Amino acid sequence: MRYPIAIEIGTETTALGVVVPDLPGCFSAGDTLDEAVAGAEEAAAAWIDAALDAGHAIPAPSSLDAIRQNPDHAGWAFGVITLDAALLDDTVERVNITLPRRVLKRLDALEWMAGESRSGYIAHLTLEERRRDE
Numbered sequence: 333m334r335y336p337i338a339i340e341i342g343t344e345t346t347a348l349g350v351v352v353p354d355l356p357g358c359f360s361a362g363d364t365l366d367e368a369v370a371g372a373e374e375a376a377a378a379w380i381d382a383a384l385d386a387g388h389a390i391p392a393p394s395s396l397d398a399i400r401q402n403p404d405h406a407g408w409a410f411g412v413i414t415l416d417a418a419l420l421d422d423t424v425e426r427v428n429i430t431l432p433r434r435v436l437k438r439l440d441a442l443e444w445m446a447g448e449s450r451s452g453y454i455a456h457l458t459l460e461e462r463r464r465d466e
Contacts, residue, residue: 333417336399337372339365339409352413353399354391355379373413380419385459390420 340349348365350372352358358379360371380390400410431439443453 333393333415333420334412335376335393335415336396337369337411337413338399338402338405339368339411341409351405352376352379353402353405354394369411369413373415376413376415377419380415384420384422 335352335354338351338353340351342348342361342363347361347363348368350360350362350368352372352375355376358372358375360368360375362368362371383390396410396412399405439450439453443450446453446456448456
């Protein structure tokens with residue numbers, strides 16, 4: 333999945349700025365172009381993940397030409413970032429994990445008290461931990 337980006341060239345005293353116009357509020361900055369673009373890829377992945385967690389639709393990428401014609405980005409440079417399509421993949425996948433019995437016993441007690449399945453409880457904990465990190 334490729335999203336166009338607009339790049340505001342920095343100066344000796346300011347960093348380069350990168351925005352992903354199709355993802356409102358998604359931006360990055362860096363002292364080098366490589367840093368700024370890598371930051372934009374990370375920001376876009378986090379934006380999409382948060383939007384999916386909130387049940388929002390993910391905007392389709394615009395054409396690079398459409399972004400270039402936006403007067404808000406006059407004088408900027410343009411490019412694209414490539415995001416792993418797996419970011420949008422909610423296909424259920426069966427996994428096998430290994431845990432000590434005492435940990436598994438605690439996990440089962442917690443998931444029972446939460447009224448969830450073991451898999452559901454692990455997924456719930458993972459998503460909650462991600463929200464705390466943000």
